[in-house]
Amino acid sequence: MPEPDKWSRWLAETRFGGDHKAAEAQLRTLTALRKRLLRKAGLTDGKVVLDVGAGEGLIGFGALEIVGATGRVIFSDISDQLVEFTRAAAAQMGVLDRCSFVTAGAEDLSAIETESVDLVATRSVLIYVDDKQRAFREFFRVLKPGGRTALFEPIDDRRMTGYSDYWRRRFWVDPDSAESAHVNDLLDRLDEHWRSRYLHVNEAMLNFNERDLLMMAVAAGFAGVHTELYLDAGPMRPMKWDTMMNTSGNPLIPTNGEVMREIFSPEDQARFEHHLRPIIERGGNLWRSHGSFTWAFKAPIPKKPWPDE
Numbered sequence: 171m172p173e174p175d176k177w178s179r180w181l182a183e184t185r186f187g188g189d190h191k192a193a194e195a196q197l198r199t200l201t202a203l204r205k206r207l208l209r210k211a212g213l214t215d216g217k218v219v220l221d222v223g224a225g226e227g228l229i230g231f232g233a234l235e236i237v238g239a240t241g242r243v244i245f246s247d248i249s250d251q252l253v254e255f256t257r258a259a260a261a262q263m264g265v266l267d268r269c270s271f272v273t274a275g276a277e278d279l280s281a282i283e284t285e286s287v288d289l290v291a292t293r294s295v296l297i298y299v300d301d302k303q304r305a306f307r308e309f310f311r312v313l314k315p316g317g318r319t320a321l322f323e324p325i326d327d328r329r330m331t332g333y334s335d336y337w338r339r340r341f342w343v344d345p346d347s348a349e350s351a352h353v354n355d356l357l358d359r360l361d362e363h364w365r366s367r368y369l370h371v372n373e374a375m376l377n378f379n380e381r382d383l384l385m386m387a388v389a390a391g392f393a394g395v396h397t398e399l400y401l402d403a404g405p406m407r408p409m410k411w412d413t414m415m416n417t418s419g420n421p422l423i424p425t426n427g428e429v430m431r432e433i434f435s436p437e438d439q440a441r442f443e444h445h446l447r448p449i450i451e452r453g454g455n456l457w458r459s460h461g462s463f464t465w466a467f468k469a470p471i472p473k474k475p476w477p478d479e
Contacts, residue, residue, distance in 0.1 A: 177249040180421035181225050187416035187425075195407065200293075203322060204232045207291065210396070210465050210476055211320040216240040217288040220312060222276050222305075223247055223295030227256040233291065234265060244282065246272040276305040282312045289313075291320045296383070297375045298422075306390035313468045319387070321464040325379050325399065340456040341406075342446055352445045356438060363433050368423045375420075380462035393469035396476075401460045408453030411443065 174182065186192040207229065213219070215238035221230030224245040234243045245256040253271050260269040272281045276292065276299050290309040299305050309319055342357060343350045350357075380399045387395045415427030424432075430439055449455065467475065 175249050175251055176421045177225070177247070178251040178255065180418065181252065184416065184418040184421075184425055187410075187413035189410060189413040189416075192409065192413050192417075200228055201232075203293070204229055207293070207320050207322050207463060208232060208236065210463075211289050211291065212318055212472070212475070213237055213241075213289060218286065219243045219289045219291060220279075220282060220287040221245050222274075222279070222290060222292045222309075223298075224256055225252055225293075227259055229291045229293050230256065230269075231259070231263070233289070234268060239268070242268050242270070244270045244272060244287065246274045246279065246282070248273070248275045275299070277301045277308060278304075279308040279312055284311050285314045287312050287314065288317045289320060290317070293322045294324055296321070296323050296378075297420075298372065300374050302374070302378060302383075303386050303389060306386045306392075309466075310390045310392060310468060315468060316470055316472065317468050319392075319464065319466045321383070321466075322461060323378075323383065323464070324375075324461045326376060326460060343449055343455065349445060349449060353442060356434065356442050359433060360429070363429065371422050372420075380464070383462060383464045387464065387466040391468070392466040394467040394471045394475070396465045398463045399460075400462070401458070403456055403458045405454045406450075406457040409450055411447040411450055414450050 186196050211233070213233060213236040217237045218241065219230060219233040219237060221227065221233065221243060224230050224247045227245055230243040230245050234241065237243070245253065245260075247253050247256070250273050253273050257266070257269075257271050260266045274281050276295055290313060296302050296305060313319075343353065380397050384395050384397045415430070416425050418425045430442065434442060
């Protein structure tokens with residue numbers, strides 16, 4: 171069996187630190203996101219869906235339930251291993267005859283016929299795509315007249331840069347608390363390391379916002395675009411320390427534990443854990459999430475484009 175690539179390894183392990191309970195909690199969150207994304211996707215029986223950057227198939231398999239026995243989903247991903255994962259999952263669910271599978275990046279969907287799908291869906295895909303405008307042109311090309319996109323993307327552009335220290339510190343500890351004093355020097359070193367090594371590991375994650383997505387959709391030829399931005403802040407759930415250490419924020423960066431071992435001595439690691447482990451495991455620190463939903467129509471736009479609210 172081949173070694174997991176960075177995409178499949180992250181989805182299977184480091185996204186949730188190998189903790190199955192954490193994975194279940196994350197799946198509940200992602201399932202709610204999928205429901206919101208597909209609610210305005212215009213899906214009915216017989217529609218054809220292209221799930222771009224399908225990963226483990228969360229969006230595509232959800233869409234398959236809506237399009238019925240006569241509908242179809244195309245699962246595409248840049249990772250051969252993830253394409254094979256969705257193929258195996260479809261076979262296990264008994265829906266293989268309603269699915270097809272393509273290895274492709276979002277910016278080159280040449281394997282998909284022009285005007286052949288009713289919906290192009292993504293979840294956290296364009297953040298890894300350098301040429302987003304080309305991806306939008308590909309989305310437009312493969313859509314049938316009257317088709318649409320349903321896109322979800324995290325938003326973390328440079329508007330947030332001025333607040334990065336504010337958020338990073340609260341991930342670990344309230345910087346105004348007495349608990350912070352014991353590890354401030356370590357948090358300073360950690361912040362500097364992230365800024366210098368990993369903050370710009372992928373420029374594609376930081377060089378756009380929800381307004382850019384809207385403008386790119388218009389530039390690609392879409393006749394109507396609707397974008398929703400959300401920004402949430404709230405208490406973190408309690409998390410096991412080992413889960414936190416084995417977790418990474420995306421496939422392109424190391425786990426928290428790998429970073430600690432890289433920059434801290436064994437004594438510093440022990441002090442860091444001694445003071446912060448109880449905080450992480452009791453939960454309650456401030457956590458933020460931010461993203462956008464973009465639905466775009468290829469003409470003609472239906473008379474009633476959205477479901478009743």
